[in-house]
Amino acid sequence: MGSGSVFPLSSVLLILTLGALLVAFFVNPACSTSRRALDLHDHHQTMQNGFKVTLKHIDSDKNLTKLERLQRRIKRGRKRLQRLSVLSTSSSDHNLGATSPIHAGKGEFLMKLSIGTPAETYNAILDTGSDLIWTQCKPCKDCYDQPSPIFDPKKSSTFSKLSCESEFCEALPSQTCTDNSCEYYYAYGDFSSTDGILATETFTFGDVSIPKIGFGCGKDNQGGGFNQGAGLVGLGRGTLSLVSQLKEPKFSYCLASVDDTKSSSTLLMGSVANLDNTTSKHADIKTTPLIKNPNPDQSTFYYLGLEGISVGNTRLPIKKDTFALGDDGNGGLIIDSGTTLTYIEEGAFDLLKTEFTSQIKLAETDATDTVGLDVCFKLPEDDGSGKVEVPKLVFHFKNADLELPAENYIIADTDVGVLCLAMGSASGMSVFGNYQQQNLLVYHDLVKETISFVPTKCDQL
The missing domain is CATH 2.40.70.10 (Acid Proteases)
Incomplete structure (x- = not known):
């Protein structure tokens, strides 16, 4: 497999946050x-x-x-x-x-x-x-x-x-x-x-x-x-x-593609939430165990064991305990539908930024005031293909190497003329956000204590 992914410039990506859905309820002061x-x-x-x-x-x-x-x-x-x-x-x-x-x-x-x-x-x-x-x-x-x-x-x-x-x-x-x-x-x-x-x-x-x-x-x-x-x-x-x-x-x-404003996303509960319920007949299922936080104030979150990150064919030299959940409940990485981007520990993000910048064949630019992201590059003149090559990105969860499609970590705006990495740095807790979860069936099995990722056309569920 190559070290890069092709990103279509026609896909000007946006960000979803499933983190929260508002609900309404009826109440009658009876017994x-x-x-x-x-x-x-x-x-x-x-x-x-x-x-x-x-x-x-x-x-x-x-x-x-x-x-x-x-x-x-x-x-x-x-x-x-x-x-x-x-x-x-x-x-x-x-x-x-x-x-x-x-x-x-x-x-x-x-x-x-x-x-x-x-x-x-x-x-x-x-x-x-x-x-x-x-x-x-x-x-x-x-x-x-x-x-x-x-x-x-x-x-x-x-x-x-x-x-x-x-x-x-x-x-x-x-x-x-x-x-x-x-x-x-x-x-x-x-x-x-x-x-x-x-x-x-x-x-x-x-x-x-x-x-x-x-x-x-x-x-x-x-x-x-x-x-x-x-x-x-x-x-x-x-x-x-x-x-x-x-x-x-x-x-x-x-979660449907961020850039598709006409399609809906889907929540599945109970027996309809199974790994057979996907649009891909030969889907590549990645399954990783859930981790429980010993701190009761943070036990609601879904923690995953992130063991490393690769950019292209290079595995970043991230310290083994960078994403580990401490005995006091601090640190770790959660998967969250309500946070837009993925935010990782500062030291790991610096390594990611350096390696990604060294591999992509584009000039750096400052787009913090326009796009609001830290790692951005100038889009090249259109050569007629409407595409640009970017390094591939793999999250190495325990027992599951999840390679993301470029649309799940690249944001491009042809009007502004920039292409950005859709990630940021965090202090303490790291978060795997919903932008990285586009067109993935994210399956929570609370009996087996696992989460599975299945490539799926979410707008067709």
């Missing part, structure tokens, strides 16, 4: 229900056939140029990286005395779902880096503007509060009890937050209805960034996430 009294068997029976949900990027309806979409996504991705850094720092400092951990939250993709009886439909942000499912609820003490009416618990016959003794309430990082109602408070790294009560409700995804889903009914919701939808759906590893509640052993998502 108080203990989580331990819930029939989880109902969940399994309802979910045995699984379901499929369409994901919509939060910028898909906006009239933006390619460069504007790119700039917005990079900016949001950097803000999310900052939140992750704050989370990592605060959770490792046991002297801070914080009453509530900071959560990553927010994201780039919206999913449509319905809540309550009768069912009401909402858009919600989906986030693989969060656990709590929540939506704004009436009566509001403080609620932000959202595209759909705010959920009114009084109008749903299937709403039920959760008691302080419930499993969900005990799973909260911080909670208080008033009149045996479980009150939660979730803070995010950008000073936004949601405050309300935990309850259960019927959620509907397409034709599949699932009763007794635990979620947060937010009465006091502060800060911006959530107004793309009516709340947030967590798909993390914790007890409160949608995946954990459904007792589903697997889920997958498939």
